[in-house]
Amino acid sequence: MSMYEYLTQNSEANSSFNLWMKETTKEWIVPVLKTYDFSKVRNLVDVGGCSGFQTAMILQKHPQLQAILFDREEVVSEANQEMSEEGVASRCQVRCGDFFDSVPPGGDLYLISRVLLNWDDERALQILNNCRYAMTNSAKLLIMNFILPNKGVSRGHLLSSINLLVLGGKTMRTESEYYQMLEKAGFQSPKLIKTKGMIDYIEAVLV
Numbered sequence: 001m002s003m004y005e006y007l008t009q010n011s012e013a014n015s016s017f018n019l020w021m022k023e024t025t026k027e028w029i030v031p032v033l034k035t036y037d038f039s040k041v042r043n044l045v046d047v048g049g050c051s052g053f054q055t056a057m058i059l060q061k062h063p064q065l066q067a068i069l070f071d072r073e074e075v076v077s078e079a080n081q082e083m084s085e086e087g088v089a090s091r092c093q094v095r096c097g098d099f100f101d102s103v104p105p106g107g108d109l110y111l112i113s114r115v116l117l118n119w120d121d122e123r124a125l126q127i128l129n130n131c132r133y134a135m136t137n138s139a140k141l142l143i144m145n146f147i148l149p150n151k152g153v154s155r156g157h158l159l160s161s162i163n164l165l166v167l168g169g170k171t172m173r174t175e176s177e178y179y180q181m182l183e184k185a186g187f188q189s190p191k192l193i194k195t196k197g198m199i200d201y202i203e204a205v206l207v
């Protein structure tokens, strides 16, 4: 079974996984979020946003923002609690669903953080296509991930790549592999935003 099928059937493992996401978000992602300009964003959709720590941190820092947190049914109950604890529940709709079926409409920024890395190209493309169907022409997509350079991959990256291959059937993607996938899904003008940390961004638009 896939990792997420296993987590769906094992609530203890599911909670541990969510906690792992929260802890690594603190260490890897929250510092990186400071480098993205959210000032013009009004409605964020966090696709596969897990139990919501990252969404909550963004909402706390940007009071103009409303958000939709979207994840699996087994995850969103924890997300409601997280939003309340972080004092942002009134600005966040927590919705459950399957991003292989559809993604909620209504956002002007679609964030996909550490999601595509779990899936092979066919599945990852399906998620990107569903984001595109949900997006209006003026909305933006923001992929946040480990993004390998096109040349000169480190040993550490290769080792993490093998782990991902075992878990999700795909190694880490290079910048140009992301661009190819984005083009197939109908996105344009991809732009890499490098950070000093492990996680970088690619922003892309529809027109």
Ligand SMILES: C[S@@+](CC[C@H](N)C(=O)[O-])C[C@H]1O[C@@H](n2cnc3c(N)ncnc32)[C@H](O)[C@@H]1O
Residues within 6 Å of the ligand: 004, 021, 022, 025, 047, 048, 049, 050, 051, 054, 070, 071, 072, 075, 097, 098, 099, 100, 112, 113, 114, 115, 118
């Ligand atoms: C590696 S975690 C990343 C979580 C978060 N975005 C972050 O960066 O901390 C991937 C997320 O995708 C969610 N997910 C997996 N399959 C899904 C599906 N079919 N529909 C919606 N969400 C899904 C998982 O529950 C998990 O929260």
